[in-house]
Amino acid sequence: MKHLDHSYKEDFQYKHKNPYHDKLQEFSDFVFRDTEGEALKGKWHSDYFKNEKPLTVEVGCGYGEFMRSYTTDHPHENFVGIDYRFKRSYALAKNLSEQEVKNFCLLRAKGERLGFTFGKNEISKLLYFFPDPWPKTRHHKNRLFQAPFIEDAYNLLKPGGKLFVKTDHDGYADWMSELINSPVVQEKFSLELESRNLRADYPEHFLAKYMTKFEKIFISQSIPIKAFVLVSKKV
Ligand SMILES: C[S@@+](CC[C@H](N)C(=O)[O-])C[C@H]1O[C@@H](n2cnc3c(N)ncnc32)[C@H](O)[C@@H]1O
Numbered sequence: 194m195k196h197l198d199h200s201y202k203e204d205f206q207y208k209h210k211n212p213y214h215d216k217l218q219e220f221s222d223f224v225f226r227d228t229e230g231e232a233l234k235g236k237w238h239s240d241y242f243k244n245e246k247p248l249t250v251e252v253g254c255g256y257g258e259f260m261r262s263y264t265t266d267h268p269h270e271n272f273v274g275i276d277y278r279f280k281r282s283y284a285l286a287k288n289l290s291e292q293e294v295k296n297f298c299l300l301r302a303k304g305e306r307l308g309f310t311f312g313k314n315e316i317s318k319l320l321y322f323f324p325d326p327w328p329k330t331r332h333h334k335n336r337l338f339q340a341p342f343i344e345d346a347y348n349l350l351k352p353g354g355k356l357f358v359k360t361d362h363d364g365y366a367d368w369m370s371e372l373i374n375s376p377v378v379q380e381k382f383s384l385e386l387e388s389r390n391l392r393a394d395y396p397e398h399f400l401a402k403y404m405t406k407f408e409k410i411f412i413s414q415s416i417p418i419k420a421f422v423l424v425s426k427k428v
Pocket residue numbers: 252253254255256275276277278281302303304305322323324325337405406407408
């Protein structure tokens with residue numbers, strides 16, 4: 194498969210010019226920065242969480258409204274939230290530091306690095322909510338939801354593991370749907386849920402029960418939320 198972003202490559206190196214990279218070290222007991230997270234590949238349960246609870250990973254957790262509510266409500270799961278924006282991650286780290294249940298790690302890193310950060314079958318649920326839509330055609334190459342991301346999801350998810358996606362953006366939902374319905378994805382995943390109006394179609398689903406920060410804005414603008422749930426066919 195063609196890798197469109199150089200950060201998917203073995204020799205990619207993170208470069209840090211942002212002061213929040215160092216400031217994040219204030220929370221070094223539960224915040225890791227890119228290569229620190231990659232050092233835990235395949236060892237998240239044994240070396241970080243020190244338990245065997247199922248691992249949920251959220252890519253693009255942003256200010257972490259979802260992460261904070263979900264981790265509080267699901268103490269029986271481990272959780273890694275990933276975002277590449279420094280200041281946003283710092284704001285989230287501050288809030289997480291006040292949380293009582295400590296079943297999480299916040300990782301300042303790129304979603305393209307999933308395959309370097311987690312081992313085969315290490316993840317039970319992979320979440321991707323309201324990714325940047327990159328609406329202009331010439332920017333579509335920046336969309337994370339592409340074949341290499343799906344390939345990583347398949348490798349890292351356990352057999353029967355699930356990928357949950359939500360977007361406000363019709364064009365990105367069409368793009369996702371086209372990829373999901375392609376033979377290369379269909380041989381790896383079955384489509385458990387597809388909706389162009391999540392709250393109308395599946396009001397009881399956990400995806401509808403939790404609202405992210407961006408989702409609140411889209412809902413206040415009466416934009417229907419598009420959602421997909423893929424289940425790994427791995428045996
Ligand atoms: C539109 S915001 C949505 C944030 C959050 N999921 C929500 O719904 O409130 C997109 C988030 O994804 C993060 N992001 C974008 N591209 C990313 C990438 N390649 N890797 C990791 N995070 C990324 C951004 O920093 C931003 O916080």
